[in-house]
Amino acid sequence: MNQFQYVRATKAQAAIDVVAKDPNAKFIAGGTNLVDLMKRGVVTPQKLVDINRLPLAKIETTGTGLRLGALALNSTVANDAQVRAQHPLLALALNAGASPQLRNMATVGGNMLQRTRCTYFYDLTMPCNKRQPGSGCGALEGINRMHAIFGASSTCIAVHPSDMSVALVALDATVLVSGPKGDRRIPFGDFHRLPGDTPEKDTNLEAGELITAVELPASPFTKHVHYQKVRERASYAFALVSAAAALDIDGNNTIKAARLALGGVAHKPWRLTAAEQVLVGKPATEESFRQAATVAMQGAKAFKHNEYKLRLAPNTLVQALKTAAAA
Numbered sequence: 221m222n223q224f225q226y227v228r229a230t231k232a233q234a235a236i237d238v239v240a241k242d243p244n245a246k247f248i249a250g251g252t253n254l255v256d257l258m259k260r261g262v263v264t265p266q267k268l269v270d271i272n273r274l275p276l277a278k279i280e281t282t283g284t285g286l287r288l289g290a291l292a293l294n295s296t297v298a299n300d301a302q303v304r305a306q307h308p309l310l311a312l313a314l315n316a317g318a319s320p321q322l323r324n325m326a327t328v329g330g331n332m333l334q335r336t337r338c339t340y341f342y343d344l345t346m347p348c349n350k351r352q353p354g355s356g357c358g359a360l361e362g363i364n365r366m367h368a369i370f371g372a373s374s375t376c377i378a379v380h381p382s383d384m385s386v387a388l389v390a391l392d393a394t395v396l397v398s399g400p401k402g403d404r405r406i407p408f409g410d411f412h413r414l415p416g417d418t419p420e421k422d423t424n425l426e427a428g429e430l431i432t433a434v435e436l437p438a439s440p441f442t443k444h445v446h447y448q449k450v451r452e453r454a455s456y457a458f459a460l461v462s463a464a465a466a467l468d469i470d471g472n473n474t475i476k477a478a479r480l481a482l483g484g485v486a487h488k489p490w491r492l493t494a495a496e497q498v499l500v501g502k503p504a505t506e507e508s509f510r511q512a513a514t515v516a517m518q519g520a521k522a523f524k525h526n527e528y529k530l531r532l533a534p535n536t537l538v539q540a541l542k543t544a545a546a547a
């Protein structure tokens with residue numbers, strides 16, 4: 221591991237100032253992703269600003285919903301009574317990720333900013349435009365069975381690995397950030413980005429911006445929800461494909477509203493607004509769910525080894541919807 225300086229921040233503004241001024245400085249929260257990347261030499265910050273003492277770990281109600289502090293632990297959020305009652309989809313997605321030990325260290329902000337698990341990103345002997353811009357994409361003509369079927373570019377076909385973020389994009393969350401230019405709010409769907417020709421940028425955060433919280437609006441999706449994750453092992457594995465489904469169903473089994481997103485399919489958590497619209501006013505039946513899944517897959521494109529995702533993704537979505545409807 222390269223040598224680095226470590227500082228512990230007690231004031232958010234001081235932490236922001238350090239990271240904004242020094243392109244080689246990084247915030248560290250739980251460290252479960254950043255330290256791995258440093259040990260492998262994938263990222264080599266010269267300064268770490270430890271933000272764990274900042275007062276950003278609260279989960280609190282607001283006038284419009286629930287606010288999760290950026291330092292709230294994944295396990296704390298998943299077990300929180302308000303989260304489980306108001307946003308059970310989020311608790312399900314969190315508990316599908318990593319392991320209990322990791323969830324006890326991982327934070328809300330760190331989870332959103334975890335880097336891709338593309339093996340070419342981790343392998344320093346291979347080209348990777350995300351790790352080293354301009355070096356090429358090893359996955360494009362390489363082993364690409366884990367890779368994107370939506371929104372990829374000729375420079376990067378990696379996927380975002382966070383489970384939590386799939387639920388947050390479906391639930392219309394908002395990210396609160398503080399930076400050198402002040403505070404701003406970013407709709408969750410605009411937080412992560414597609415690779416385009418700058419795949420080294422995972423998000424629309426600017427230099428030095430600190431995530432302070434994530435807000436969830438009050439939601440009718442308290443009952444009929446499911447997070448379906450398909451992976452190669454029953455636990456401790458990233459999604460091949462995952463689907464978040466939330467339905468508001470009336471007494472006649474008619475869908476009043478739907479929220480849907482896929483994980484493991486794109487460089488960002490993949491919201492399915494067109495498929496949601498298909499469901500509104502329809503009966504909560506497998507036939508309706510299949511119609512929505514067909515619309516969800518429009519524009520999907522496979523690479524040499526991930527054609528199976530073109531079938532797995534719609535099937536996972538239908539399964540998530542069936543389980544949500546039955547809940």
Ligand SMILES: Cc1cc2nc3c(=O)[nH]c(=O)nc-3n(C[C@H](O)[C@H](O)[C@H](O)COP(=O)(O)OP(=O)(O)OC[C@H]3O[C@@H](n4cnc5c(N)ncnc54)[C@H](O)[C@@H]3O)c2cc1C
Nearest residue numbers: 249250251252253254317318326327329330331333383431
């Ligand atoms: C073996 C293993 C299996 C895993 N399986 C899964 C899985 O199945 N599903 C899943 O979703 N995840 C999985 N993970 C990933 C895990 O969820 C992440 O490592 C964790 O969420 C990162 O959170 P952290 O607080 O440790 O972030 P850190 O490692 O501390 O930071 C990650 C990044 O976020 C930045 N950062 C952190 N907090 C802030 C903030 N408030 N503002 C601005 N920048 C910030 C840091 O600078 C760094 O770049 C797995 C990890 C491991 C090691």
